[in-house]
Amino acid sequence: MTLAAPDDRNDGPVSIEEYEALNAKLTEAETAASTARDGHLRALAELDNVRKRAEREIDSARKYGSERVLGDLLAISDSLELGLKAAGAPEATVQSIREGMALTQKQLAMFFEKFGVVAVDPAGQVFDPTYHEAVSAIPSSDVAPNHVLSVMQKGYRLHERLLRPAMVIVAKAPPTS
Numbered sequence: 001m002t003l004a005a006p007d008d009r010n011d012g013p014v015s016i017e018e019y020e021a022l023n024a025k026l027t028e029a030e031t032a033a034s035t036a037r038d039g040h041l042r043a044l045a046e047l048d049n050v051r052k053r054a055e056r057e058i059d060s061a062r063k064y065g066s067e068r069v070l071g072d073l074l075a076i077s078d079s080l081e082l083g084l085k086a087a088g089a090p091e092a093t094v095q096s097i098r099e100g101m102a103l104t105q106k107q108l109a110m111f112f113e114k115f116g117v118v119a120v121d122p123a124g125q126v127f128d129p130t131y132h133e134a135v136s137a138i139p140s141s142d143v144a145p146n147h148v149l150s151v152m153q154k155g156y157r158l159h160e161r162l163l164r165p166a167m168v169i170v171a172k173a174p175p176t177s
Contacts (some may be wrong), residue, residue, distance in 0.1 A: 069115060072111055072114065072115075073111065075107060076104060076107050076108050076111060079100075079103065079104040079107055080104055082100070083097065083100040083101060083104060086100060087100075112156075115158075116158055116159045117156055117157070117158055117163065118156065118157045119154045119155070119156055120132075120154060120155035120156060120157055120162075120165070120166045121151055121154050121155075121166065122148045122151060122155075122166050122168060123148055123150065123151050124143070124147060124148060125147065125148050126146060126147055126148075127146050127147060127148055127168065127170045130162070131155060131157075131162060131165055131166060132148065132155065132165055132166050132167075132168045132170075133155075133165040133166065133167050133168065134168055134169070134170045135152055135167050135168065135169055136169050136170070137169070137170045137171070137172040138169055138170075138171065138172065139171075139172050139173065139174040139175060140171035140172070140174065141174045142171075143171035144171065145171055145172050145173045146170060146171070146172075147170070147171050148166075148168045148169070148170060148171075149168070149169045149170060149171040150168065150169045151166055151167070151168050151169075152167040152168065152169065153166065153167040154166055155167075
């Protein structure tokens with residue numbers, strides 16, 4: 001028995017064996033398409049899960065990213081509290097308060113070092129507007145013009161990024177008589 005070929009083909013009749021082979025290929029292609037569609041849907045779902053997980057992690061980093069830094073800063077806060085309490089004691093001396101402040105300042109310096117914060121103390125250096133903020137310029141015969149005469153407030157860098165410029169007074173040439 002033979003079947004007629006579709007209208008668009010003029011190859012002649014198709015045998016039952018050829019029909020069954022074509023039907024098997026069609027079933028196989030439909031199965032492959034269904035499997036590919038399922039894989040595609042799973043990949044889309046996984047992509048959506050990854051996006052949602054990344055959003056949660058970013059949100060968590062925003063909320064709790066400074067947890068480690070702040071935890072280390074608590075020891076310095078405790079030291080300041082103890083120093084204030086000790087300063088109020090009747091047996092407190094200027095020397096003991098000074099020593100306590102020096103220890104707290106040392107703790108803070110170690111904290112900064114641990115997190116990559118470096119002080120910018122440009123005394124005597126050439127004025128650099130990238131790292132220094134000039135508050136005023138004063139005539140000086142001791143310091144070369146356009147050099148930092150004195151530092152009013154140190155600046156700070158976080159690795160290579162400037163956190164705060166140093167506030168400085170810049171030397172200018174003394175007036176000529």
